[in-house]
Amino acid sequence: MKKVVVFTGAGVSAESGIKTFRDSGGLWEEYNVHDVATPEAWAKNPALVLRFYNERRKQVMEAQPNEAHHAIARLQEKFDVCVVTQNIDDLHERAGSKNVLHLHGEILKARSSADPGLIYPLKSWEIKLGDRCEKGSQLRPHIVWFGESVPNYELGVSICSMADIFIIIGTSLNVYPAAGLVNYVKAEAPKFLIDPNDVPASQIENLTFIKEKAGKGMSELAGKLLSGGVLA
Numbered sequence: 135m136k137k138v139v140v141f142t143g144a145g146v147s148a149e150s151g152i153k154t155f156r157d158s159g160g161l162w163e164e165y166n167v168h169d170v171a172t173p174e175a176w177a178k179n180p181a182l183v184l185r186f187y188n189e190r191r192k193q194v195m196e197a198q199p200n201e202a203h204h205a206i207a208r209l210q211e212k213f214d215v216c217v218v219t220q221n222i223d224d225l226h227e228r229a230g231s232k233n234v235l236h237l238h239g240e241i242l243k244a245r246s247s248a249d250p251g252l253i254y255p256l257k258s259w260e261i262k263l264g265d266r267c268e269k270g271s272q273l274r275p276h277i278v279w280f281g282e283s284v285p286n287y288e289l290g291v292s293i294c295s296m297a298d299i300f301i302i303i304g305t306s307l308n309v310y311p312a313a314g315l316v317n318y319v320k321a322e323a324p325k326f327l328i329d330p331n332d333v334p335a336s337q338i339e340n341l342t343f344i345k346e347k348a349g350k351g352m353s354e355l356a357g358k359l360l361s362g363g364v365l366a
């Protein structure tokens with residue numbers, strides 16, 4: 135079975151109603167990243183940080199996977215598929231993708247602010263000030279903030295380096311180290327990039343740019359891959 139690695143960013147969830155970060159109207163236009171998504175922000179104003187992520191969590195819980203998430207899951211009928219995502223939502227999993235690696239954490243989990251090994255699934259949308267881990271420390275969102283290391287990066291490198299086919303969807307390729315994963319994919323592996331806007335990707339070898347929204351672009355590509363129309 136050929137290995138398909140799908141590398142996703144916020145754009146894959148845009149048609150589910152979840153805002154991207156850097157598009158016009160994106161989250162980083164509304165919020166200053168330094169106020170809500172750094173360890174310094176957490177030290178200075180944890181209530182604001184919790185409120186920002188509580189809002190994100192509520193939106194994710196109300197959202198549904200879209201056609202792109204479903205099309206990616208369908209690839210499993212014929213391929214060994216691994217999704218490597220920068221997204222913190224669970225829409226890939228809810229669409230049925232079995233192997234999903236989250237580079238930037240998971241919004242539906244909390245973790246201890248003292249012991250990163252203590253991670254808890256959340257049933258409600260809210261983490262409150264005063265919610266504590268079993269060792270007595272305040273719970274924080276299970277999110278990788280700017281300035282923190284990306285614990286799943288090495289695993290991401292090894293997954294991407296094994297790809298026979300590599301699909302990039304809905305990422306501005308702005309944030310490192312995540313964006314650097316494309317450099318570990320074999321030069322000869324066919325690569326597809328689905329995004330309705332231009333993305334700086336001229337250095338990526340063997341790339342087909344599909345200038346479409348994720349739902350349409352991924353449905354069509356999945357159809358071709360599954361029918362053997364391209365490369366299967």
Ligand code: OAD
Pocket residue numbers: 142143144145146148149154155156157160171220221238278279280303304305306307308309328329330331332333346347348349
């Ligand atoms: P960005 O907001 O930087 O980029 C979103 C991309 O999605 C852009 O290239 C858009 O053109 C594209 N896009 C918009 N609508 C789309 C649609 N319907 N279908 C397909 N693509 C669409 O988001 P990311 O690249 O994911 O990190 O951002 C990377 C990281 O920066 C995030 O994981 C987050 C953020 O700050 C952390 O919070 C640590």
